Amino acid sequence: MSAPLLITFDSVWKSYGEGEACVHAIAGVDLAIRRSEFVAIMGPSGSGKSTAMNIIGCLDTPTAGTYRFMGVDAGRLDRNRRALLRNLYVGFVFQGYNLLPRTTAAENVELPLIYRGVPARERRELAMQTLAQVGLVGREHHTPAELSGGQQQRVAIARAIVTKPTLLVADEPTGNLDTARTHEVMELLTRLNAELGLTIVMVTHEADVAAYAGRTVRFLDGHVASDTVKAEAA
Numbered sequence: 001m002s003a004p005l006l007i008t009f010d011s012v013w014k015s016y017g018e019g020e021a022c023v024h025a026i027a028g029v030d031l032a033i034r035r036s037e038f039v040a041i042m043g044p045s046g047s048g049k050s051t052a053m054n055i056i057g058c059l060d061t062p063t064a065g066t067y068r069f070m071g072v073d074a075g076r077l078d079r080n081r082r083a084l085l086r087n088l089y090v091g092f093v094f095q096g097y098n099l100l101p102r103t104t105a106a107e108n109v110e111l112p113l114i115y116r117g118v119p120a121r122e123r124r125e126l127a128m129q130t131l132a133q134v135g136l137v138g139r140e141h142h143t144p145a146e147l148s149g150g151q152q153q154r155v156a157i158a159r160a161i162v163t164k165p166t167l168l169v170a171d172e173p174t175g176n177l178d179t180a181r182t183h184e185v186m187e188l189l190t191r192l193n194a195e196l197g198l199t200i201v202m203v204t205h206e207a208d209v210a211a212y213a214g215r216t217v218r219f220l221d222g223h224v225a226s227d228t229v230k231a232e233a234a
């Protein structure tokens with residue numbers, strides 16, 4: 001019944017510096033995430049959340065231990081192969097929306113398709129469909145400055161999913177939003193998880209944001225301190 005594993009950490013360490021100055025950002029983490037899970041990552045500042053997210057998104061590799069993504073030992077891939085894996089299967093959303101200014105919502109969403117060589121007409125069609133999916137019909141030709149923070153984050157989410165990734169990595173996606181906008185964005189992520197089976201791994205500091213996820217993993221000093229599945233999702 002269980003979906004296949006998408007992400008596995010097997011005794012993963014990530015260390016920076018040497019000797020006295022050595023910091024273990026991740027210290028022997030075991031973690032498994034299945035396809036279509038929605039996981040919140042919590043924990044105090046400096047506990048290793050971003051380091052773990054960089055490994056999960058195939059941006060970085062462990063110092064020791066094994067990180068597998070879709071069954072592939074991503075830590076052993078060279079930079080180019082890791083980039084390929086990332087471009088094919090991972091979408092990223094950040095706290096700052098990282099949209100191009102003076103560029104319309106549709107053009108921003110088309111960007112990852114330009115890099116993939118998708119023809120202009122098909123690109124525009126996919127961008128328009130994806131903007132509709134995130135509830136931005138009528139806003140396609142607005143620039144970021146003409147959109148609210150919540151709308152900008154929805155454009156960023158559309159840009160992240162227009163390539164139909166298997167995994168969405170979100171580092172504090174609601175960090176810059178007020179309560180109402182936060183809940184709008186979380187409802188959108190919940191819907192994408194449910195409707196598309198999109199696997200989501202999201203860092204948040206807020207318990208009411210984490211409550212949207214089916215599972216919460218807490219980091220502390222580079223370890224997993226707790227890993228809780230929501231009762232109704234279990």
Ligand SMILES: Nc1ncnc2c1ncn2[C@@H]1O[C@H](COP(=O)(O)OP(=O)(O)O)[C@@H](O)[C@H]1O
Pocket residue numbers: 016017023024025043044045046047048049050051052
């Ligand atoms: N590039 C780096 N060089 C040196 N130390 C780092 C680097 N990245 C992270 N660290 C250290 O690793 C620990 C975990 O950092 P991080 O993963 O960013 O934590 P979090 O995202 O939970 O705040 C911290 O002590 C941080 O200072």
Ligand SMILES: [Mg+2]
Pocket residue numbers: 049050051
């Ligand atoms: Mg961080």
